[in-house]
Amino acid sequence: xxxxxxxxPAGGHATGDAGPxxxxxxxxxxxxxxQAALVAALTSGAAVPHGFDxxxxxxxxxxxxxxxxGEVARAWPLLAADRGDRWPAVFxxxxxxxxxxxxxxxxxxxxxxxxxRTGPAAAELAAREAAWxxxxxxxxxxxxxxxxxxxxxxxxxxxESGGLWTRLRxxx
Amino acid sequence: MTPYGVGIGWRxxxxxxxxxxxxxxxxxxxxxxxxADAPVPPGLAALRDxxxxxxxxxxxxxxxxxxxxxxxxxxxxxxxxxxxxxxxVSEHIAFVRAGGVEAGHLLPLPRSREAVDAVVANVARxxxxxxxxxxxxPIAAVFDWPDDELSEAEFLTExxxxxxxxxxxxxxxxxxxxxxxxxxxxxLLDALPLDRIAYCHVAGGAxxxxxxxxxxxxxxxxxxxDLVSALCARCRxxxxxxxxxxxxxxxxxxxxxxxxxxxxxxxxxVT
Numbered sequence: 001x002x003x004x005x006x007x008x009p010a011g012g013h014a015t016g017d018a019g020p021x022x023x024x025x026x027x028x029x030x031x032x033x034x035q036a037a038l039v040a041a042l043t044s045g046a047a048v049p050h051g052f053d054x055x056x057x058x059x060x061x062x063x064x065x066x067x068x069x070g071e072v073a074r075a076w077p078l079l080a081a082d083r084g085d086r087w088p089a090v091f092x093x094x095x096x097x098x099x100x101x102x103x104x105x106x107x108x109x110x111x112x113x114x115x116x117r118t119g120p121a122a123a124e125l126a127a128r129e130a131a132w133x134x135x136x137x138x139x140x141x142x143x144x145x146x147x148x149x150x151x152x153x154x155x156x157x158x159x160e161s162g163g164l165w166t167r168l169r170x171x172x
Numbered sequence: 173m174t175p176y177g178v179g180i181g182w183r184x185x186x187x188x189x190x191x192x193x194x195x196x197x198x199x200x201x202x203x204x205x206x207x208a209d210a211p212v213p214p215g216l217a218a219l220r221d222x223x224x225x226x227x228x229x230x231x232x233x234x235x236x237x238x239x240x241x242x243x244x245x246x247x248x249x250x251x252x253x254x255x256x257x258x259x260x261v262s263e264h265i266a267f268v269r270a271g272g273v274e275a276g277h278l279l280p281l282p283r284s285r286e287a288v289d290a291v292v293a294n295v296a297r298x299x300x301x302x303x304x305x306x307x308x309x310p311i312a313a314v315f316d317w318p319d320d321e322l323s324e325a326e327f328l329t330e331x332x333x334x335x336x337x338x339x340x341x342x343x344x345x346x347x348x349x350x351x352x353x354x355x356x357x358x359x360l361l362d363a364l365p366l367d368r369i370a371y372c373h374v375a376g377g378a379x380x381x382x383x384x385x386x387x388x389x390x391x392x393x394x395x396x397x398d399l400v401s402a403l404c405a406r407c408r409x410x411x412x413x414x415x416x417x418x419x420x421x422x423x424x425x426x427x428x429x430x431x432x433x434x435x436x437x438x439x440x441x442v443t
Contacts, residue, residue, distance in 0.1 A: 031238040031282070031284075031286050031287060031290060032237075032238035032239060032270065032271075034282075035237065035238055035267055035270035035271070035279075036270040036271030036273070038270070038279065039269065039270045039271060039273050039275045039279070040271070040273065042275055042277075042279070043273055043274075043275060043276070044273065050318075051317075051318030051319065052315060052317070052318055053315055053316075056314055056315035056383070057314075057315050059314055059315075059381050059383050060277075060314040060315055062381075063277075063314065063380075063385060064275070064276055064277050067276070067277065068276055070418065099273045099274055099275075099276075100274050100276045101274075
């Protein structure tokens, strides 16, 4: 009753050569591998697995990147503002083959690669670099005496205002 | 579930608005945003003091993942439910990571026996840690897997029967999927076990690139409200909840959306 891709009027070209099998021959017990292949296509620039509608998977991938662009803009508002209307395109190009490590780290990695030298975006990056130790590989750690401040943010009044902890917290 | 009527997804950005709703009896909070070992966020604590039920809504368990669900994530969900004295929790029939990579979004499952088995096993692992029932939410999917063996209703019904879980039916997802697949949303309603609904989600969306996206950042469209009425004519769910996740409109607009859901379902306005 639902989801018959063959009967769908839009996007009829269900092609793709990443799948190991011809269509219709799906062995049991390979759900993990097939899920991984789909996630790789959506996040890492891998080919769309065999049999999926490439157009629709592409639309889903772009929607996902756009959503990430919005989330990173909330975590790095000055970095995003620095790019103005071009922010979604700038982020989406950078992130197209980079799976998310959470908005804080994604924005941090992008900020380091863009390396703003002056203005609010540079100040935002400098403030983060001063407050947290981030090796580019694992979750940022608050530096020294600031760690106590960071802990207070977790449970304190800033929760009510809704912003800071949500923005700064490293995503697991 | 207790007939709570109309509720709203609690988000820090609209905590002030939610706190002022006089008739409110339930909200939902994203489970992963609550710290299990810290005090209840003040806005939620104030609602609990008013006897407003708070339902933790998980988004990152990955119940549909082929791998066993992460025990730490399950424990967190159970701890948040306990912290909030929640009457139930909810999660999605979806997967969000695979092969160690985060998708960053809820992804659809193939409607296959193998996927049913994976969901059932993960729901059982989750239920073992929970002191309250879990409601499972079917997602909105922009694409489907190429080799579905079961219809959507068969897929969902089998999962619910085998897990004894409740159904969190997202009416906006029903609308989005039917519109994108060219199927009849009423036929799906007629084929689902509506008496298992714990509560419903209602949300807005928009079309882009020829596809309707369930954005939670646009107004609730009229056809979604019509579906709410159609559902309630068949079997009125105990509760319906407005989900808004960004581009928050003025309070009057949010109030009007809550009132429209109340009108469509026949529940009293909470505003």
